[in-house]
Amino acid sequence: MTVAGKMPMTSKPAELNYDGHKIEFQVTEGSEGERGIDINKLRDATGLVTIDNGFMNTAATSSAVTFLDGEKGILRYRGYPIEELAEKSTFIEVSYLLLYGELPTATRLKWFEGQLAKHSDTKEGIKTIIKAFPKEAHPMGIASAAVVALSGFYPEYSEGHLTEAQKDEVFPLLMAQLKNIAAYQYRASQGKDLVDAQPKKFDYVTDFLFQMTGKDVDPEVSKALNILLILHADHEQNCSTSSVRLVGSSQANVFASISAGVDALWGPLHGGANQAVIEMLQEIQADGGDYKKFILKAKNKDDNFRLMGFGHRVYKNFDPRAKIIKKACDTILEKLKIKDPLLAIAKGLEEEALKDQYFVERKLYPNVDFYSGIIYKALNIPTNMFTVMFALGRLPGWEAQWKEMVETPSIKIGRPRQIYVGSTERHYQAITERK
Numbered sequence: 204m205t206v207a208g209k210m211p212m213t214s215k216p217a218e219l220n221y222d223g224h225k226i227e228f229q230v231t232e233g234s235e236g237e238r239g240i241d242i243n244k245l246r247d248a249t250g251l252v253t254i255d256n257g258f259m260n261t262a263a264t265s266s267a268v269t270f271l272d273g274e275k276g277i278l279r280y281r282g283y284p285i286e287e288l289a290e291k292s293t294f295i296e297v298s299y300l301l302l303y304g305e306l307p308t309a310t311r312l313k314w315f316e317g318q319l320a321k322h323s324d325t326k327e328g329i330k331t332i333i334k335a336f337p338k339e340a341h342p343m344g345i346a347s348a349a350v351v352a353l354s355g356f357y358p359e360y361s362e363g364h365l366t367e368a369q370k371d372e373v374f375p376l377l378m379a380q381l382k383n384i385a386a387y388q389y390r391a392s393q394g395k396d397l398v399d400a401q402p403k404k405f406d407y408v409t410d411f412l413f414q415m416t417g418k419d420v421d422p423e424v425s426k427a428l429n430i431l432l433i434l435h436a437d438h439e440q441n442c443s444t445s446s447v448r449l450v451g452s453s454q455a456n457v458f459a460s461i462s463a464g465v466d467a468l469w470g471p472l473h474g475g476a477n478q479a480v481i482e483m484l485q486e487i488q489a490d491g492g493d494y495k496k497f498i499l500k501a502k503n504k505d506d507n508f509r510l511m512g513f514g515h516r517v518y519k520n521f522d523p524r525a526k527i528i529k530k531a532c533d534t535i536l537e538k539l540k541i542k543d544p545l546l547a548i549a550k551g552l553e554e555e556a557l558k559d560q561y562f563v564e565r566k567l568y569p570n571v572d573f574y575s576g577i578i579y580k581a582l583n584i585p586t587n588m589f590t591v592m593f594a595l596g597r598l599p600g601w602e603a604q605w606k607e608m609v610e611t612p613s614i615k616i617g618r619p620r621q622i623y624v625g626s627t628e629r630h631y632q633a634i635t636e637r638k
């Protein structure tokens with residue numbers, strides 16, 4: 204099934220006056236009124252390229268998957284507000300929505316769950332790879348290696364071009380496999396036997412928790428994890444999704460592309476922030492709990508310290524996911540009767556930062572990672588696994604974006620330009636002549 208995205212419409216052209224010449228560029232407009240200047244012909248017409256450090260101002264693609272308005276704090280998957288999906292849907296339903304563009308009917312949902320179940324066994328070779336890692340290895344490194352290794356075990360899906368029928372198999376396959384990989388690496392790191400999936404007995408999220416612990420799962424814990432995974436499921440052209448698209452644009456296979464997404468997500472400025480937040484809160488706690496001292500550190504330009512879980516490239520008002528997570532955090536801690544002193548530190552830190560000029564002027568607000576770590580901790584998920592949980596949530600988004608990209612006619616390989624600032628031409632010297 205192909206999702207047909209609405210093509211951007213043309214509105215008034217933009218003009219560039221440079222060096223005595225006037226050049227016109229087409230302006231395209233998206234379905235929510237976002238406009239972009241199409242500069243594809245700029246270099247041919249003028250010899251100029253654009254410079255856009257960190258892609259702050261570059262739309263790398265048009266997309267029909269996720270809409271985000273950072274000023275208004277809006278996030279919608281396929282048009283559905285994140286608040287409604289978090290309250291009423293499940294992670295599997297949302298995954299289907301991202302991949303196929305519509306919420307599933309009962310029949311389609313059953314089919315999708317059947318596909319997940321069909322691919323829920325993991326090859327012995329992948330289990331061996333996971334077990335071969337040292338116990339203290341980071342779960343993101345293991346996840347990335349195991350995902351790309353799948354390409355060797357499923358050569359039938361390891362081409363850049365896949366048929367519709369192959370895509371219908373490989374996307375649930377990857378979801379079923381990453382769930383197993385995440386649970387297996389945890390068990391292996393604890394020196395415990397691996398617990399295989401039981402898709403006939405449990406839903407996807409409950410199954411993951413069962414595979415991690417080998418014990419019955421509290422439905423409240425499963426519900427809380429469902430919400431977290433829904434909130435992480437897609438976020439349009441962020442660092443990891445752009446990595447998936449960039450790698451995929453070379454027609455690398457889907458396993459290689461998704462593995463690149465896992466790698467990009469690992470960094471503390473992206474998905475790794477959830478682990479960094481808990482470590483920061485624990486550092487504040489160990490230091491006596493004086494969060495004001497850490498606010499001063501974050502403001503000090505001579506200090507590398509940043510308030511982890513604060514700030515966002517696109518949200519400049521509030522992160523709608525953070526609002527939902529903060530509420531979910533209170534609810535789950537109350538339901539599980541947990542009193543976590545880190546929550547009090549987090550709330551104090553947030554309150555203090557939100558009234559501080561430094562954070563107000565720079566529009567720095569808590570992001571999705573600020574409270575998610577406290578929930579993961581309450582669900583007994585170890586700190587070094589937080590980012591792999593984010594990857595599990597983000598996987599259907601990466602898949603939907605990869606699918607959209609490969610289904611776009613005339614897609615080009617991603618290949619930015621540069622402004623060269625190195626040495627001008629010089630000539631080779633024999634080693635005896637070098638100073």
Ligand SMILES: CC(C)(COP(=O)(O)OP(=O)(O)OC[C@H]1O[C@@H](n2cnc3c(N)ncnc32)[C@H](O)[C@@H]1OP(=O)(O)O)[C@@H](O)C(=O)NCCC(=O)NCCS
Binds near residue numbers: 510567571
């Ligand atoms: C998310 C993030 C990478 C966005 O970065 P960005 O859009 O490139 O913004 P910049 O890094 O240019 O920051 C803009 C200004 O705010 C400051 N700033 C941004 N985030 C900050 C933070 N968490 N703590 C303290 N200062 C921060 C920067 O120092 C900069 O100040 P300046 O204008 O005086 O130089 C950044 O806010 C950050 O590092 N946050 C912490 C990590 C995190 O939580 N990541 C998860 C994102 S979901």
